[in-house]
Amino acid sequence: MGRVRMSDVAARAGVSTATVSMVLSGVNTARISPQTQQRVREAAEAVGYEPNSVARSLRTQQTRLVGLVSDTIATTPFAGRMLAGANDVAREHGRLVILVDTEGDVGAERQALQALSGQQVDAMIYACMWHRVVEVPADLPEDAVLLDCAPATANRAAVVPDERAGGMAAVRELVAAGHRRIAYLDAEERFDLVASRLRREGYLQVLAEAGIEPDPFLHARAEPVAGGGRAAARRLLDLPAGRRPTAMFCFNDRMAMGAYAAAHQRGLSVPDDLSVVGYDDQQLVAAELDPPLTTVALPHYEMGRWAMEVALGLREADPAAPHLMPCPIVRRASVGPPPAQFGD
């Protein structure tokens, strides 16, 4: 790679390497005569000089490299957005990111952390593929920032989606359309999802605000995949007419996909007979459904940006509590007014 060194440029321009260094990195540039600067630049251009960042890093003790370690970030469909967010701000600020995927293996994680610290990265981000609380690894630097996960004990900068507010937005959408019998197709407790609890809190709060008594029968739980959503939706749709929901808020888009299937099997149409709201805004699901699904987006890109911004010191973070990133509602076509006989 970089065959030609700074001394080559210096020789050709008839100056010292110190001068070359200054003009090329734009430091103390005011003190160097314009002619010299010009000569240096031309010489650099002529010999095809490219600075050697390794040497520079050794000297300056700054690598402009940031480490991003994750459990399985690359494998999940959302993860890309987080990466994109982090990468974008890194690029905007001349940083490069070293990505390490530990696949949830603790040994690999320790190794990765050591390798990154050996590589003298300037900053570090610790990312999870889904929102959860983590036991922070002992050898994670103090100033690392957590992405899509909250620290179990240690105080760390962290960012997670505001699931509670997202749940509220989803249910408000339904309430605003006139629904009163709104089911929540939740994930089963055994999955121990923090999102599940938070979204449910949002659901209950909006019901309360709207003066709707929560009906325990309308809180269904299933495996958070299409099959689970279908089964749960079927049970709900089998409820006697007066107790049957006119709308379903689903824990995620996949369950919503199942809800669609259940409705169609019953000969019900979305949104005329049943309104549905999902969560995640999963490309290739939400937008591809028929009708396109109204859902709540997980702010992966924004969280990625935020994490990188605080990692680079571009933004302050409160280490006492995770930053809550808003989850915007994405309105498509799966919400309508309740069927006439339920109207008020």
Place this chain on the structure above:
Amino acid sequence: MGRVRMSDVAARAGVSTATVSMVLSGVNTARISPQTQQRVREAAEAVGYEPNSVARSLRTQQTRLVGLVSDTIATTPFAGRMLAGANDVAREHGRLVILVDTEGDVGAERQALQALSGQQVDAMIYACMWHRVVEVPADLPEDAVLLDCAPATANRAAVVPDERAGGMAAVRELVAAGHRRIAYLDAEERFDLVASRLRREGYLQVLAEAGIEPDPFLHARAEPVAGGGRAAARRLLDLPAGRRPTAMFCFNDRMAMGAYAAAHQRGLSVPDDLSVVGYDDQQLVAAELDPPLTTVALPHYEMGRWAMEVALGLREADPAAPHLMPCPIVRRASVGPPPAQFGD
């Protein structure tokens, strides 16, 4: 980060840094007395020494870093698998990967390439988010390997999916089930997808092998998303009974999703009335459909591994032609025999 240096270890062990270097990196280890080695190791442990890779890299001219630049790798749902494959072999061989996402911007790409070369990466991979042929950037090193794309002109090591064989496998599956009227729901030509052409070749070849005259009416084209698939499938299903397909090979899983929808609207069941095979094996689509979709998997993980292996010199590549990675068929439940009246 690495506060403590090798000289600290040396001081504590009462030896020179040269000795420390040798024992810690296992070089010339035979020439150093076991006692000394022991002392050095203990000292290193005691002071918590961690080698500084930047200094080492400067000295050895080897960074053990590999650059992975892509157009939008992180944003697409498949991309993660390529990353995972590449990352896994990197990890297995003590390499770290720097990921740069250029978002298709040529300027950003040049910058990234320069930054990586300045960073003295030992190897480079140039990845695309979908199979296509690319004009190789001028400043991409000669020994970079192309991932999921083929070079337009230059001879480069490259790996792409064997789409043709994949198309054959898909259609063979249908032929083996007894189908003779097999449609191909293709992407429109304006998208200029190399996969589209190759899969079609596979489709035609298997038809030929089976002695089936291709019916031009059964080659439908649409936008390669669920909506397009649905529209195309509807048109096909509207054909008179004798000309109507009993099976559909879809360009991708999303179109297959649309085919399902069209079938259901017609009151047709998959696979009893209509068999469907997709392509991509897109998680969250293929497996979540009802019934689960038989499809052809894109070998992203394997391609990622392959690319990293040749990048690290672990494997030879023929620069004259891209390596074709097999696309395995994934049998689920969307293929059955043709309905009785079409049986032979």
Place this chain on the structure above:
DNA sequence: TTGAAAGCGCTAACAG
């Protein structure tokens, strides 16, 4: 069997 010494390519005081 071990140590001294010379850099890898660059930056940053300090002189001039």
Place this chain on the structure above:
DNA sequence: CTGTTAGCGCTTTCAA
């Protein structure tokens, strides 16, 4: 305004 010089932390001859 520009050059000299002294390292950054490590590896690797060469000498002892």
